[in-house]
Amino acid sequence: MGYEADLKLFINGSWRTGEGRDSFAVVNPVTGSEIAELPLATEADLDEALETAKRTYPEWRATEVDKRSAILHKTAKLLKERADEIARTMTQEQGKPIAESKGEVFGAASLFDWYAEEIKRDYGRVLVRPPGQLSRVMHEPVGPVATFTPWNFPIYLLAKKVAAALAAGCSVISKPPEETPGNTLAIARALDDAGLPKGVFQLVHGVPDVVSRHLIGSKVIRKVSFTGSIPVGKHLMKLAADNVTKITLELGGHAPVLIFDDCDLQKTLDMVVPQKFRNAGQVCVSPTRFYVQEGIYDAFITGFTERTRKVKVGDGLLEDTRMGPLANTRRPEAVEALVNDARDKGAKVMTGGSRGDSGGFFFQPTLLADVPLEADIMNNEPFGPVAVSRSFKDMDEAIEQANRLPYGLAAFAFTENGRRANLLGDAIEAGMVGINTFAISIADAPFGGVKESGFGSEGGKEGLETYQVVKAIHQA
CATH class of the missing domain: 3.40.309.10 (Aldehyde Dehydrogenase; Chain A, domain 2)
Incomplete structure (x- = not known):
């Protein structure tokens, strides 16, 4: 059986094919031969994605927790049902043994399941005040999010960011790696089939520097999450500084x-x-x-x-x-x-x-x-x-x-x-x-580094908190 993934962009709730866009050659690492062409987003595509993320965020933020949870659980169920197909695509794109690929798909599903429940446990707190006064500490979604993920664990690392951000109530634009697009598209399809409102999650591919500058440079994006190399992470930190954009970095190590x-x-x-x-x-x-x-x-x-x-x-x-x-x-x-x-x-x-x-x-x-x-x-x-x-x-x-x-x-x-x-x-x-x-x-433990390996955590309750801001409300 050959490579069968249908490679597209997912913007504003619709699937976009070539249509005159530039493309990227996807290669099977076993042979070094090209197996597919991936359409790359234009600046107009990125602008549309940003406008969509801005428009859909208030509605998704206001969506009750039980509904958000149900959509994430359904996404996990669909990923598990489609695991064989997704794993085969991943192995053809990335090279890892099929058993590892299938395990990664189930790991991605576990993240959607875990955050579907964790959002129900996202409690604020009430502070002790004199009678007649009230002080509350609330967790609120940070806003539209941009995520950037690498090719080594393409679906798991994407799920780790997307599941937490959606659970928190954020709209998301994701740029997964161009080398492994077929299996990451499976998350977009599962979310869409699970009933996520159109435009809350979008997936784009493109020249990494062009996409990162365009998304991070926009005032629409209020949080950036990146997994990758230390030099690129430092570069993205500098881009995020211009708009004081919150950022999480999971960078390299040498264990x-x-x-x-x-x-x-x-x-x-x-x-x-x-x-x-x-x-x-x-x-x-x-x-x-x-x-x-x-x-x-x-x-x-x-x-x-x-x-x-x-x-x-x-x-x-x-x-x-x-x-x-x-x-x-x-x-x-x-x-x-x-x-x-x-x-x-x-x-x-x-x-x-x-x-x-x-x-x-x-x-x-x-x-x-x-x-x-x-x-x-x-x-x-x-x-x-x-x-x-x-x-x-x-x-x-x-x-x-x-x-x-x-x-x-x-x-x-x-x-x-x-x-x-x-x-x-x-x-x-x-x-x-x-x-x-x-x-x-x-899924339930924080994952992140110190020193030049980055800051912030993914996984666990800390992974949810990174897509939130804290608000204190004092009432007398």
């Missing part, structure tokens, strides 16, 4: 993994290797910098190497594939440059280390050992299927290395010592810390 000699090593290896190569390492919280205590370092390297060599790489549509290609032609080149630099500076390539000979955008699952700190890959996120490792002596050294970089999105640690686990949770500078677990992206 450290601290592995102590009291851990269950075999169990730990069974967890960390599949997690490292999930989505070919194209995960903002992917475990990447492995710091292993001296006494178990050699055994860790041996076990990691053996498991990595067994990772089946291939077309994500095949059931036995455990890792697909990288998402676009830029990624293998970037990863290869980092690996070559590390090798030149003394790192040992234990397995992998090259693109392979299968064509497409593949890169072999790779483990580098004894990587010097001056290697670029120890300081810049590879965003690919490469694990880098070093040994450490004691906890102080491990924490120093974990906190060494200007990033702080996620960090992980493996230890059976309860007191050490508590101390690590306090000492590590990251927005999320997983101790003996990688389950840190959950």
Whole structure:
């Protein structure tokens, strides 16, 4: 079965096709060949989307919570019913194994379900005042929202923003990635079929810099949410400053993994290797910098190497594939440059280390050992299927290395010592810390970073609050 997604824009409640618009070539990363053309929004399209968001916001804001909730629940139901079709499209566009794609669709649905209920629990508060006086603290929607999301988890990251914003009562204009348009269109179709009023949610594609400048530069947009690279995030912050527009940024990381000699090593290896190569390492919280205590370092390297060599790489549509290609032609080149630099500076390539000979955008699952700190890959996120490792002596050294970089999105640690686990949770500078677990992206938990990894949270009640403003009403 070939690629079947019908690629369109969704503006003012209607589907827009080519109609003379410029287009973007969508490519299957397994073969590197074009599979579809995506229409790109014109300035007139963006102006219409902004006017529509402004017009529909008051009505949606005034819609009672139970009705909003029902529409979000129906959206989740439709996504789950259509999961097989959506997952197939995602794998053809992005490359990840079909099981990962289907899991991502269900994860997106869970966000709509969770925010459908969380909005019912969005309580304000009444302050203590003398008799005859009343002071209330209220949560109100911030206004029309613009969201920008990347290609690595295209439907999940879009859902994380859209579900919360719609629950809060905001109208939304979303610009998902051009590389993976078919599966993100599924959210627009599900919302439309679920009965969301026309124009409350709109989806546009286009040249990223053009779209971001146009939307963020408009006084209609009162909130921007972006997931992506640190340089682009800093650029969008500057654009948002002109109108003092509220902004949430979930930017890059370079997640450290601290592995102590009291851990269950075999169990730990069974967890960390599949997690490292999930989505070919194209995960903002992917475990990447492995710091292993001296006494178990050699055994860790041996076990990691053996498991990595067994990772089946291939077309994500095949059931036995455990890792697909990288998402676009830029990624293998970037990863290869980092690996070559590390090798030149003394790192040992234990397995992998090259693109392979299968064509497409593949890169072999790779483990580098004894990587010097001056290697670029120890300081810049590879965003690919490469694990880098070093040994450490004691906890102080491990924490120093974990906190060494200007990033702080996620960090992980493996230890059976309860007191050490508590101390690590306090000492590590990251927005999320997983101790003996990688389950840190959950609908009811906040997801976000510190330092140059951004600010603000998505997920949990914090994810709803980011699309709200607080108003205090005092009555005497």
